[in-house]
Every structure is written in structure tokens, then in C-alpha cells.
Amino acid sequence: MPAARAEGAGKSGPTLEQVAARAGVGRGTASRVINGSPRVSERTRAAVQAAVAELGYVPNRAARALAAGSMDAIALVVPEQENRLFAEPYFSEILRGVSTELGDTDMQLLLTLIRDQRGRERFAQYAAAHRVDGVLLVSIHGDDPLPDLLRDAGMPAVLSGRRSHAEQLPYVDSDNLLGAQIAVEHLLGRGRRKVATITGPLDMYVARCRLEGYHEALRAAGRTRTPPDGRLVAEGDFTEEGGRRGMLELLRRDPEVDAVFCASDVMAAGARLALRETGRRVPDDVALVGFDDSAVARHMDPPLTTVRQPIEEMGRAMVRMLLDLMARAQDDPQGQHRAEGREMTDDDQPRLVLPTELIRRRSS
Amino acid sequence: MPAARAEGAGKSGPTLEQVAARAGVGRGTASRVINGSPRVSERTRAAVQAAVAELGYVPNRAARALAAGSMDAIALVVPEQENRLFAEPYFSEILRGVSTELGDTDMQLLLTLIRDQRGRERFAQYAAAHRVDGVLLVSIHGDDPLPDLLRDAGMPAVLSGRRSHAEQLPYVDSDNLLGAQIAVEHLLGRGRRKVATITGPLDMYVARCRLEGYHEALRAAGRTRTPPDGRLVAEGDFTEEGGRRGMLELLRRDPEVDAVFCASDVMAAGARLALRETGRRVPDDVALVGFDDSAVARHMDPPLTTVRQPIEEMGRAMVRMLLDLMARAQDDPQGQHRAEGREMTDDDQPRLVLPTELIRRRSS
DNA sequence: GCAAGCAGTGGGAGCGCTCCCATCGATGCG
DNA sequence: CGCATCGATGGGAGCGCTCCCACTGCTTGC
Numbered sequence: 001m002p003a004a005r006a007e008g009a010g011k012s013g014p015t016l017e018q019v020a021a022r023a024g025v026g027r028g029t030a031s032r033v034i035n036g037s038p039r040v041s042e043r044t045r046a047a048v049q050a051a052v053a054e055l056g057y058v059p060n061r062a063a064r065a066l067a068a069g070s071m072d073a074i075a076l077v078v079p080e081q082e083n084r085l086f087a088e089p090y091f092s093e094i095l096r097g098v099s100t101e102l103g104d105t106d107m108q109l110l111l112t113l114i115r116d117q118r119g120r121e122r123f124a125q126y127a128a129a130h131r132v133d134g135v136l137l138v139s140i141h142g143d144d145p146l147p148d149l150l151r152d153a154g155m156p157a158v159l160s161g162r163r164s165h166a167e168q169l170p171y172v173d174s175d176n177l178l179g180a181q182i183a184v185e186h187l188l189g190r191g192r193r194k195v196a197t198i199t200g201p202l203d204m205y206v207a208r209c210r211l212e213g214y215h216e217a218l219r220a221a222g223r224t225r226t227p228p229d230g231r232l233v234a235e236g237d238f239t240e241e242g243g244r245r246g247m248l249e250l251l252r253r254d255p256e257v258d259a260v261f262c263a264s265d266v267m268a269a270g271a272r273l274a275l276r277e278t279g280r281r282v283p284d285d286v287a288l289v290g291f292d293d294s295a296v297a298r299h300m301d302p303p304l305t306t307v308r309q310p311i312e313e314m315g316r317a318m319v320r321m322l323l324d325l326m327a328r329a330q331d332d333p334q335g336q337h338r339a340e341g342r343e344m345t346d347d348d349q350p351r352l353v354l355p356t357e358l359i360r361r362r363s364s
Numbered sequence: 365m366p367a368a369r370a371e372g373a374g375k376s377g378p379t380l381e382q383v384a385a386r387a388g389v390g391r392g393t394a395s396r397v398i399n400g401s402p403r404v405s406e407r408t409r410a411a412v413q414a415a416v417a418e419l420g421y422v423p424n425r426a427a428r429a430l431a432a433g434s435m436d437a438i439a440l441v442v443p444e445q446e447n448r449l450f451a452e453p454y455f456s457e458i459l460r461g462v463s464t465e466l467g468d469t470d471m472q473l474l475l476t477l478i479r480d481q482r483g484r485e486r487f488a489q490y491a492a493a494h495r496v497d498g499v500l501l502v503s504i505h506g507d508d509p510l511p512d513l514l515r516d517a518g519m520p521a522v523l524s525g526r527r528s529h530a531e532q533l534p535y536v537d538s539d540n541l542l543g544a545q546i547a548v549e550h551l552l553g554r555g556r557r558k559v560a561t562i563t564g565p566l567d568m569y570v571a572r573c574r575l576e577g578y579h580e581a582l583r584a585a586g587r588t589r590t591p592p593d594g595r596l597v598a599e600g601d602f603t604e605e606g607g608r609r610g611m612l613e614l615l616r617r618d619p620e621v622d623a624v625f626c627a628s629d630v631m632a633a634g635a636r637l638a639l640r641e642t643g644r645r646v647p648d649d650v651a652l653v654g655f656d657d658s659a660v661a662r663h664m665d666p667p668l669t670t671v672r673q674p675i676e677e678m679g680r681a682m683v684r685m686l687l688d689l690m691a692r693a694q695d696d697p698q699g700q701h702r703a704e705g706r707e708m709t710d711d712d713q714p715r716l717v718l719p720t721e722l723i724r725r726r727s728s
Numbered sequence: 729g730c731a732a733g734c735a736g737t738g739g740g741a742g743c744g745c746t747c748c749c750a751t752c753g754a755t756g757c758g
Numbered sequence: 759c760g761c762a763t764c765g766a767t768g769g770g771a772g773c774g775c776t777c778c779c780a781c782t783g784c785t786t787g788c
Contacts (some may be wrong), residue, residue: 026738058493062429063774066743099477111473113463129377129422269663299633301665390768427744430773
């Protein structure tokens with residue numbers, strides 16, 4: 001069929017000009033059809049569409065980007081500190097959600113790893129140079145300047161998780177505090193007396209929220225600070241080894257710990273190792289609860305009770321939110337409506353917090 | 365001059381033209397400096413570099429792509445059949461290797477999910493329309509036409525894993541056959557008498573290789589087909605549930621199975637479940653060996669003996685190979701050297717097979 | 729009956745860059 | 759001492775597209 005596409009191998013496909021010629025219309029009209037403008041007669045539209053089909057025309061993205069000033073692409077930015085994130089189920093799920101939601105658009109997904117400060121600045125520049133139309137930020141620490149760099153550059157961006165309680169940028173998060181709280185309440189409800197916790201890195205808001213939920217549950221149970229000064233709190237780093245060390249530390253401080261809420265399943269797996277090393281049974285001696293409901297939770301022995309967060313859905317929601325922001329930016333190139341006397345308030349920024357849920361298994 | 369495009373906020377950064385003006389040189393010279401051409405005097409180079417720094421100039425990718433006909437981007441294509449891959453450790457590792465290796469380039473990584481046949485064709489068109497300069501293909505089934513579509517379009521591509529023994533395209537693979545063989549030999553060496561296997565989907569070459577390794581080991585041990593007709597072979601699909609079903613099937617066929625080689629750790633986890641359900645102990649009653657050495661192997665109880673393949677390194681190798689192919693394509697736009705009477709032989713295609721290694725843990 | 733209005737259209741003017749040809753001294757050589 | 763050479767440079771000509779203005783017929787309004 002596309003007998004066209006003559007012999008020359010490497011040449012890129014037909015151009016708009018050729019399509020227009022074939023359809024017997026002007027370049028402008030052809031462009032209008034391709035882009036679905038309404039101001040085209042039915043006859044013409046059909047003719048152009050036929051030409052497109054015959055020639056197997058595919059718009060040249062670079063040309064379009066150059067002329068229109070938009071790249072039809074968004075970036076998923078991943079700070080690669082500690083090489084950690086990729087292995088995490090969290091990331092795969094986000095990725096799945098993002099690409100699924102993007103599948104319906106003809107937007108492209110760019111994956112960008114940010115390694116260090118230099119990379120961060122470089123990316124901010126890239127973004128400013130309009131190499132992408134929007135940015136998704138995953139696993140951002142509280143002190144990361146990148147989001148603000150992007151905002152200043154006028155680049156639409158959505159965070160997965162907040163950096164602080166007062167996050168200024170659009171974000172999608174899950175209800176970490178409540179999730180942790182129900183997890184700990186569950187442990188208390190099962191009659192556990194010394195409920196400890198292994199937290200994430202406390203420079204991450206998500207880790208602080210889960211710790212807060214832990215405290216909240218204890219407080220609600222009238223069990224505030226027993227024993228005092230957080231002896232039952234160990235700071236981990238969301239890694240397996242961190243969970244293991246945290247557990248050993250907790251046991252060292254108080255050998256009678258009988259339950260642990262871990263701020264991630266992976267850390268719970270680490271804690272499980274430590275428990276095994278020290279000859280403790282789960283859940284008989286120590287009950288364990290994780291967070292995420294990732295695959296590892298199901299595979300542990302015994303299977304891990306955990307707090308499920310709808311990660312894939314979060315990925316999808318982030319994309320929807322970003323596309324929305326991009327559309328806004330389109331209509332209102334520089335957020336100029338704030339020039340209309342109306343300050344861009346925080347409330348203009350979309351945000352979404354999805355619910356978490358306790359999944360009970362045999363570890364508690 | 366182009367006072368045009370005045371202040372409007374969303375303005376992209378400075379242009380090459382402005383950099384050139386600032387440095388007091390012509391556009392061509394500025395471009396030469398930016399692209400590291402040698403034909404520039406030291407003085408001029410310094411002046412331009414200073415201007416770049418002062419202005420914070422970042423080349424506009426779209427313009428460059430349009431003018432130069434290359435996108436400085438490669439695509440990682442993932443067929444999303446069954447929604448499976450993203451969750452797999454295999455994928456995360458590849459991804460990590462790929463993006464690490466790419467970090468040193470200023471090449472961009474595009475992630476593309478292919479959902480169905482339509483998506484496949486669409487992507488082939490995209491590629492042909494030069495939206496990317498090269499393609500990495502992951503988890504391709506034996507009958508997938510995409511690789512050939514790409515080759516016909518003259519698009520450099522590298523596969524992870526072969527589609528068949530006679531793979532025509534460049535690929536990076538690991539030594540699946542030998543890996544499986546040492547795994548099974550290990551089992552036999554431990555005195556197991558009835559060694560079964562749960563394979564991957566047999567339309568994937570990787571699965572057939574591992575099955576072949578299994579047979580090879582039995583043959584070498586003089587244990588060919590006992591019992592006959594592959595009663596000890598169950599076909600799985602690389603999923604946990606598939607592993608579970610495979611194990612149940614094997615036990616049904618022959619309750620005296622005392623060892624199982626699973627073609628992936630995830631399936632081994634499924635098999636472990638089935639074993640537990642039917643009251644069998646690991647390794648006492650049944651020894652288990654997996655493949656991949658993914659995180660799940662370490663977390664299982666008991667920890668899983670498995671065959672390690674250097675997945676991250678495979679990702680890196682794929683990128684190196686692809687960049688190399690792209691450079692070739694550059695020099696020799698249409699593989700025209702075959703016009704010189706020299707047919708493009710298979711041997712022109714780079715290929716790489718990395719070694720596998722047995723990791724002994726307590727499940728065997 | 730004539731000026732507007734409007735849907736539908738064609739095509740010029742760039743977008744910012746790379747490619748490449750023309751230019752211009754400064755050399756080198758016969 | 760004049761001419762071919764060469765390193766260094768300037769700038770025109772697009773790349774394929776979108777934007778937008780101008781133009782064509784027609785249907786309206788007064």
C-alpha cells in the first residue's frame with residue numbers, strides 16, 4: 001500500500017507538504033486537519049485523511065516542537081541517591097500507573113535519573129529550555145531544591161508525596177499518617193504492650209508522617225511515651241539492611257519489644273532477618289507490620305501484615321494532574337491571572353491524598 | 365533584531381544567535397564551539413564559552429533535532445502483555461543499568477509501553493519517523509514482529525535476550541542454558557533423584573534455553589528422561605501464580621518429586637507456596653532452585669538457591685552496544701556498504717552473552 | 729444594492745539549529 | 759613576488775511544522 005516511501009532507505013517519511021499536495025490542498029489546511037481544527041470542510045478533511053493514510057504520514061515531532069514550542073513529552077525525574085529506588089516496588093508501581101495513563105495520550109515519557117547536585121541543575125536547565133512540557137517528581141527529600149527551581153522556571157510539575165506539611169506544589173500523596181495509625185492501633189488491639197517502630201529517613205516527610213501516625217496511635221491509647229524519649233523508635237532508611245539494623249538496635253535497647261511497625265515492607269523484611277538471627281518467632285514473640293503491600297510482603301514467612309497504599313493509582317493521578325496543569329499553562333502562559341490582582345494562592349494548586357488500608361496477614 | 369517574542373514570560377532561554385552576538389562571533393562559529401569542532405581558535409572558543417556561561421545558554425533540542433535529523437534519544441520498549449514486567453526485578457535492574465550507562469551521555473531515555481498489535485505498528489512508525497535514534501527491546505517473545513519492523517526501517521536496535529538460536533539482530537543475553545545446567549547439576553549433586561522443572565512460557569527462547577539446560581544436565585548424568593515423556597516438566601509463565609500451579613501439577617503427576625528447578629525466582633516463590641500448602645518442607649522434602657537472584661530469593665524462607673545473571677550489567681551493555689550501532693549508522697547511513705558487494709552478514713551484528721553463576725542458599 | 733461578516737483556504741514568516749559554501753587573511757612554494 | 763593552500767570564520771539555506779494574515783466567495787444586514 002504505502003507504495004510511497006520510495007527507495008532511499010534512511011529518509012524520514014513524507015512531509016506535511018507532500019500530504020497537502022497529494023490531497024490537493026494547501027499546507028495550512030492539511031495542518032488543520034491533522035490537528036483537528038474545526039474550520040475545515042468535510043470534503044477537505046476526508047481528502048487529507050486519505051492522503052495521510054496512503055502516504056503513511058507521521059508528523060515530525062521535532063519540527064512540531066520547534067514551531068509550536070512544546071515537546072509533547074513529560075519527564076519522570078528520579079533522584080538516584082543510594083541507587084535505591086529502582087529496585088523498590090514503589091517505583092515499579094508508580095511507573096506502571098504513569099505509563100498506563102499516558103498510553104491514551106500521544107505524550108512521551110522521558111525517564112531521567114538525577115545523580116547529584118550538578119545533575120539537578122542540569123535538569124532544571126533542560127526543563128527551562130523546554131525540552132519537556134511537564135515534570136513528575138518521585139521520592140523527593142524535604143530539602144530538595146529541584147521542585148522550586150522548576151516552579152520558578154514556570155514548568156508544570158507534580159510531586160509524589162509532599163516535602164512538608166505545607167507543600168506549595170501540586171502533589172499526590174497517600175494518607176501516611178492514618179495508615180501508620182491504624183497499623184499501630186491494630187498491633188495494640190492484638191494485645192501488644194511494647195510497640196516499636198522503624199522509621200524511614202526522617203528528612204523525608206513521608207517518614208515523619210508515618211512516625212507521627214505511630215505516636216498518634218500510642219497517644220490515643222493513652223500510652224504516650226512509654227518508655228520515654230523514644231527508645232522504641234529506630235530510624236531506618238527504607239532499605240532492607242536499614243530495617244535489619246533498626247531491629248537489632250531496638251532489641252538492644254529493649255529486649256522485650258513485642259511488636260514493630262516498619263515504615264516499609266522492605267524494612268520489615270530486614271527486621272524479619274534480624275528477628276530470625278536473634279531467635280525470635282514472628283508473630284509469637286514479635287509481631288510485625290509493614291507499609292506498602294508490595295510483593296515482598298506476600299512472600300515473607302509468615303506473610304506480612306501491611307498497610308496498602310494505592311500506588312499505581314497514585315501514578316495515574318499524577319499524570320492526570322500534570323496534564324491538567326499543562327493545559328492551564330497553555331491557556332495562561334505565565335500564570336498571568338495573578339496579575340489580575342488575584343494572587344496565585346496555594347489553593348490554586350491541585351493536591352490529592354489517597355486513602356490507605358490495613359491488609360492483615362499472619363505476621364501480627 | 366528579533367525584538368519579536370518580546371518579554372512574554374514563557375520564553376525559552378537564549379538562542380545560539382544571542383550567544384554568538386555576545387561573544388562577538390558568527391552563528392556558525394558559536395555552533396562549532398558548542399559542538400566541539402576542532403576548527404576553532406582558542407581565543408574564539410574561550411569567548412564563546414564565556415558567553416554561554418553568562419547567558420546560561422542551553423541548546424534547543426527540538427531545533428537541533430530538526431536541523432540535524434537526529435533526536436539524541438533512545439527508546440526502551442516494553443511490551444506490556446499481562447502487566448507483568450514492571451513488577452519484575454528483572455526490569456528494574458535493566459532499567460537501572462540502562463539509565464546509569466546513559467547518564468554519561470546527554471542522550472535521553474524514552475520509556476514506551478506497547479500494549480497491543482496496534483501499539484506495535486504505531487511504534488514502528490514513530491521510530492521510522494525518527495523520533496528516536498535507537499531502540500532497546502526488552503522481553504520480546506519469539507514471534508514478535510517488532511524487531512524486524514525496526515530493522516527494515518533502518519533503526520538501530522538491541523534486544524535483551526534472543527528470540528531464537530539464530531537471532532539476527534544485535535542482542536545481549538546471559539548464558540541461560542549453562543546457568544540452568546549448573547543449577548540442575550547442583551541438585552543432582554546433592555543426591556536428589558527426581559528433579560523436576562517449572563519452565564517459563566515456551567514461546568520465549570529464554571525459557572527454552574533454561575529447559576534445555578535442565579535436559580542437558582540430566583543427560584550428562586545419564587539420567588535421560590526418567591520418567592519418560594517429560595512428566596517432570598511443567599510449563600509456567602514466570603509469574604508467582606504460574607509457579608504455584610506448576611508445582612501442584614508436578615506433585616499431582618508424581619508425588620515423589622524431591623527437587624525443582626524453577627526458571628525464575630518469582631515462580632520459585634509460587635512453588636514454595638504450593639509446597640507449603642501441601643505440607644512439604646524445603647529443602648528436606650523438596651529442594652528448590654530459582655533463577656535471577658532477585659530480592660525475593662533472599663527473602664524467601666528458606667532463602668532460595670538461585671542462578672545469578674548480571675542483569676544490571678546487561679542493561680549497560682545494551683546501551684553501549686546501541687550507541688555503537690548508532691555511531692555506525694551515522695557513518696554509513698543506509699548500511700550501504702553492503703552495496704559494495706559485501707552482503708551484510710550476521711556476523712556484522714554485535715552480540716554478547718554474559719555468564720551466569722550459582723548462588724547457593726538454604727533451599728537446596 | 730452595497731458594505732460587512734464569515735467559513736474555508738493558501739501560503740509567508742519564522743521557530744533555533746546544523747550544514748556547507750563563500751570569504752578572508754596568513755602562509756607556503758615555485 | 760604572485761598564486762595555490764589552508765585554518766578560521768561568517769552567514770545563507772533549509773529542516774518540517776504551526777501561526778496567522780490575507781484572500782476568496784457567499785450569505786447576511788440595512
